[in-house]
Amino acid sequence: MKISWMDERLTAPQKRVILWSLGALLLGLIMNAYHYSLEGAKGLYLWNRTGLFRSLILMAFIPGSLALLSFPLEKLQKKSASKIMRGFSLASSVVVALLSVGILAFLILGPRSGSVEPPRLKLINPVQGIQPSSLAAGGILSNSAAPLTAQPAGPSAVPASLAPPLLRLSFSSDPHWGADTSNTQARSDILAHIAERKPDAFFMLGDTVETGSKALMWNFALADLEAIIPSVPLKVLLGNHDALFGGQYLYKKAFVQKDFKSDSGSPYYYSIDAGAAKIIVLDLPWGTEQFNARQKKWLTKTLAESNRTKPVIVLSHSFFYASGYDDPELDKPWYDHFQNIPAVTPLFEQYGVDLVISGHNHYQEYLEKNGVRYAVIGAMGGIPDPKPTYVSPASKWIAVNQHGWLDVDIYEGEMVLSFRDQNNAVLHQEQIRY
Ligand SMILES: [Fe+2]
Structure with missing residues (x-):
């Protein structure tokens, strides 16, 4: 069959080399498009081994470029140069095609090669909100922030509030189940203390596992959560490690229940009515790679419609203001986030x-900037980051090389933040008016 768009004057070897390079280009583009469509994958191309991931895109164009280069070489008297170039083009077409199919298979089949069963956990459904158990119990709970003197307090402990909290929340992030470098003891201790405290809800803000495409790691996490903290209402966000190589499939198996419903329609960003507070979850695994026009519009509307008499608490995996360091391996700035700050914080400031x-x-870490308070709490067991070489101008307090979590107790008109270590001791407290 003749291919009408291909010049009749082309020789059979030339046609072959063009067809092979087009096939390789198509497969390369399909693979990259699929990877790009996955949660958080675009962040890999910007934040991780940038050269390696960008070369996945560039490789698709190599066979065609070599094929084109072979054409002017045809004009030489000796045909060996153009023959060699066509040979390179054909060989690179085969390599690119095989690599593309292999990576595509890895991304699709990898997360599906193991099974994750629905967990026996009390997963929060955003549309149903959070019911404060403290109100139902009708009394002061033993491990709330009031009175603060009940816990070993840090230097900035704040005066005690006598009324029982309206809402008691706990937060932690970055436990990294499956990483050899994570501290399993600290992780279990933190879970046990939170289980003992019995908050109205516990939020894990992502990087639950080290590599999201590995079912085994999700099963490690679920086994510990089911054993230690089965009855505390739990919500788990998707972090950049959870999203790795198609990890969203297993994240949803583990933490997005069948009857999940959210106001945004997305399992990754939504708001939760927690009675005494409004909680807004954003989808920012590495940075703004998922913060598209749809998410921004939803966030703006949700903030604009929020009840001004209740505190608004925003949760995300990647931070906004933070102290940190320049990663020597990846050459990336892990501090005051150059994407998240300009894209999202103006909305925080505008809507209070x-x-x-x-x-x-x-x-x-605890930070304040333009009237908004920020807490970074990636201390649930993942290997501690090195001592910051950059201290954010917004920083008010930081604990390095410490595992722990954050309790937030909400009272009438104020919130008390208690940063705790893995032994339940208070490292730092803040009292915030709202
Ligand atoms: Fe992490």
Whole structure:
């Protein structure tokens, strides 16, 4: 069959080399498009081994470029140069095609090669909100922030509030189940203390596992959660490690229940009515790669419609303001986030968000900027980040090389933040008016 768009004057070897390079280009583009469509994958191309991931795109164009180069070489008297170039083009077409199919198979089949069963956990369904158990119990709970003197307090402990909290929340992030470098003891201790405290809800802000495409790691996480903290209402966000190589499939198996419903229609960003507070979950695994026009429009509307008499707490995996360091391996700045700050914080400031809690950096830090308070709490067991070489101008307090979590107790008109270590001791407290 003749291919009409291909010049009749082309020789059979030339046609062959063009067809092979077009086939390789198509497969390369399909593979990259599929990877790009996955949650958080675009962040890999910007934040991780940038050269390696960008070369996945560039490789698709190599066979065609070599084929084109062979054409002017045809004009030489000796035909060996053009023959060699066509040979390179054909060989690279085969390599690119095989690599593309292999990577595509890895991305699709990898997460599906193991099974994750629906967990026996009390997963929060955003549309149903959070019911404060403290109100139902009708009394002061033993491990709330009031009175603060009941816990070993840090230097900035705040005066006690006598009324029982309206809402008791706990947050932590970056436990990294499956990483050899994570501290399993710290992780279990933190879970046990939170289970003992019995908050109205516990939020894990992502990087639950080290590599999201590995079912085994999700099963490690579920086994510990089911054993230690089965009855605390739980919500788990998707972090950049959870999203790796198609990890969203297993994340949903583990933490997005069958009857999940959210106001945004997405399992990755939504708001939750927690009675005494409004909680807004954002989808920012590495940075703004998922913060598209749809998410921004939803966030703007949700913030604009929020009840001003209740505190608004925003949660995300990647941070906004944070101290940190320049990663020597990846050559990336892990501090004051150059994408998240300009893209999202103007909305926080415009609509008076009271508190923003994130993970991603493996520190505990408290920061304030333009009237918005920020907490970074990536200390649930992942290997601690090195001592910051950059201290954010917004930073008010930081704990390095400490595992722990954050309790937020909400009272009438104020919130008390208690940063705790893995032994339940209070490292730092803040009292915030709202
Ligand atoms: Fe992490």
